[in-house]
Amino acid sequence: MGKVKNEPESDSGIQGKENSNQFLTQIVTPIVTTLIINAIVLFSSNAAKLPVRMDNIEKNVDALNSRINTVESNFNQKIDETKSDIRDDIEGVGDDITRLENLILPFLHLKPSAEVQQQITYAYGEVNRVEQSGGLILTSASVVAYNDHGAEFTANQLSDIKLLLPYHEGKQNVFFYGQFDEENRWDGDCLVNIYENGTLKLITDAVYENGKLLNFKQAFPDTTTGGQAVWTFSERTAQAAFSTGRTWHSFRNGNYDQNFQFDSVTAKDMISADDLRSVVGTDIEGYYCGVNSDGHFNDNTGNAYMVKYFPDGLVRTLYVGAFVNGQFEDQSGNAWMIGKNKPEESYSYYKGPFKNGNPVKDIKYWQYNLTVEEINAILEKTGFKSDCKLVWKYPSV
Structure with a gap:
């Protein structure tokens, strides 16, 4: 069986590959470019909206702090009212005791x-x-x-x-x-x-x-x-x-x-x-x-x-x-x-x-x-x- 010789590719085959690469380049390049441009545009758009979003976040934080302060103030007020009620109750008991003493002692004929x-x-x-x-x-x-x-x-x-x-x-x-x-x-x-x-x-x-x-x-x-x-x-x-x-x-x-x-x-x-x-x-x-x-x-x-x-x-x-x-x-x-x-x-x-x-x-x-x-x-x-x-x-x- 005789050896098969490696014959060089013809010019037409090489040319076919080159044409294929050029075709891919022509198709992919615009797509990639478009994706990059869109990414840049999207980033730019989001970047433009970022200060507004930050302002909104700050406002939300301030509102939250205000609510916390209100709750804390109401809580402290409730504590003060409770303390006052307790003091009044204690004073009321003291007054009751005094009145009781004043009622009882005269009857003792001291x-x-x-x-x-x-x-x-x-x-x-x-x-x-x-x-x-x-x-x-x-x-x-x-x-x-x-x-x-x-x-x-x-x-x-x-x-x-x-x-x-x-x-x-x-x-x-x-x-x-x-x-x-x-x-x-x-x-x-x-x-x-x-x-x-x-x-x-x-x-x-x-x-x-x-x-x-x-x-x-x-x-x-x-x-x-x-x-x-x-x-x-x-x-x-x-x-x-x-x-x-x-x-x-x-x-x-x-x-x-x-x-x-x-x-x-x-x-x-x-x-x-x-x-x-x-x-x-x-x-x-x-x-x-x-x-x-x-x-x-x-x-x-x-x-x-x-x-x-x-x-x-x-x-x-x-x-x-x-x-x-x-x-x-x-x-x-x-x-x-x-x-x-x-x-x-x-x-x-x-x-x-x-x-x-x-x-x-x-x-x-x-x-x-x-x-x-x-x-x-x-x-x-x-x-x-x-x-x-x-x-x-x-x-x-």
Whole structure:
């Protein structure tokens, strides 16, 4: 068998392959180009939209944060409301307990021990003087009260509870309504009413804080040095050894009677100084503004003043100056007075020394027959300002 010779390809075969490659190139190239162009266009289109999409995302994030903040705020608000409700409930329980104590204790008919009686009388039983320190000489185990059955109650059991404690002091019926704190000190509002022979003799209404006397009010029947029956009402702020404030005298036409039984007294039977004043203190007889000490008007500042009135409300006397034991007493020469003895008389003005409640009878200190205009000019010149009403009337008007 003979060998077959490898014959070279003809030119026509080579040419056929070349034509085939050219054909593929012509077909594929436009397709690839188109794909590339489309890809570029698509990318360019998406790239153009990207900032818009980012803005939308940011807006969505902001909206989400806002919702979260709203939810958090609502949650915190709900927590605060719940806390407030709990506090109100706790306070409500405390109020209920206090009301329950106040309802129960009066029915126990508590009476103070001899030691507490003595301290109540000392602290609240004197006119124009209230115990400043507020200290009680007690221990937690001290017996402070007992009931009709002889059961004893200690300071530890009764601290911070409003107590109504009646007792007898000689001819007087004394009614204490107040409390002391855990350290055995007078605390809060402490009210004392004292009656003698069935009529009111003294009201003392004191306010303490942590055992310190802050202020007090008193009311009692009295008679002026001129013999006028009055009700005295004082409203004073406590200082170390004295008190400052105001005192009113109102014309008194009778007494205030004890209208309840000693053994059946309740908190509703207690009367404050303000309550009494609203009933009997309408027609003012006198007014004092200044310092009190040792149970009297004692003020050496020269700025204290007193006003006395006629029954119709007309000013009888206005004095501005120093006081000693309730009397006009001023040797400075700066004290002054405007006054008259009878409503039909004219006013006189005096400026000079006062001794034992009286001005010097020297004509050089006096100015007579003042008109209302002249009185107002004096008040303006001295810069005098009053807390009480001043009504002047010239006789001819």
